[in-house]
Amino acid sequence: MMQTLITGLLWFSAIGCGLLAGLYFAFSTFIMTALGRIGQAAGIAAMNAINVAIVQSLFMPIFLGTTATSAALAAVALFRWGEPGAIAMVAGGVLHVVGMFVVTMIFNVPLNNALAAADPASHEAASLWARYLADWTLWNHVRTVSSTAACALFIAAIAAA
Structure with a gap:
């Protein structure tokens, strides 16, 4: 029963991390570049519109749910340290x-x-706007890499179980 629950949380977290990684990847690789090319007022207006829409979308349950399940998996893995996949669960x-x-x-x-x-x-x-484009994108790169690596680690934990 407990292993089934953990496996379900691992799948949810892996899929959630993958979805978030894809979104962040899109922003890092072309969306922010495009916003920077359309002019300051239009770019700011577009980014502000995105920021309003994103918190009213299905993004938020995935964002918050994946964070909660990732934290729960890390905590559970500490109590199951010697078991296969525990290190990947904590790291992810x-x-x-x-x-x-x-x-x-x-x-x-x-x-x-x-x-x-x-x-x-x-x-x-x-x-x-110039600082925003550079700084926001830099931190978004961190989110992209972190979400991608966490996805891979959760998949590794699934494979190890």
Whole structure:
């Protein structure tokens, strides 16, 4: 019974991490570049619209649910340390929670909030937008790598069980 639950959580976490990794990969590889090319006011308006829509979408249950199950798997694995897949579960859980969730809360969300508060047509918005594009994308790269690696580690834990 317990192993079935853990396996289900591993599958949910692996799929959730994979979905998030794909989203972050898209932003890192072409969406932010495209937003940077369309002009400051339009880019800011588009990113602000994305930031409003994303928290009202199916993204949020996946984002929060995957974070919760990743943390739970890491904790469970500490109590099952000698069992196959435990190291991968701990590593995947910690990597996802820290490299995706914590990075999002500490870096990406405050950048989003600053962008939302800015007047897109102001002179100050030009320097804010340039910094936003560079800094947000840098931290998004961290989220992409962390989510991808966590996905792989959860799959490794499934394979080891």
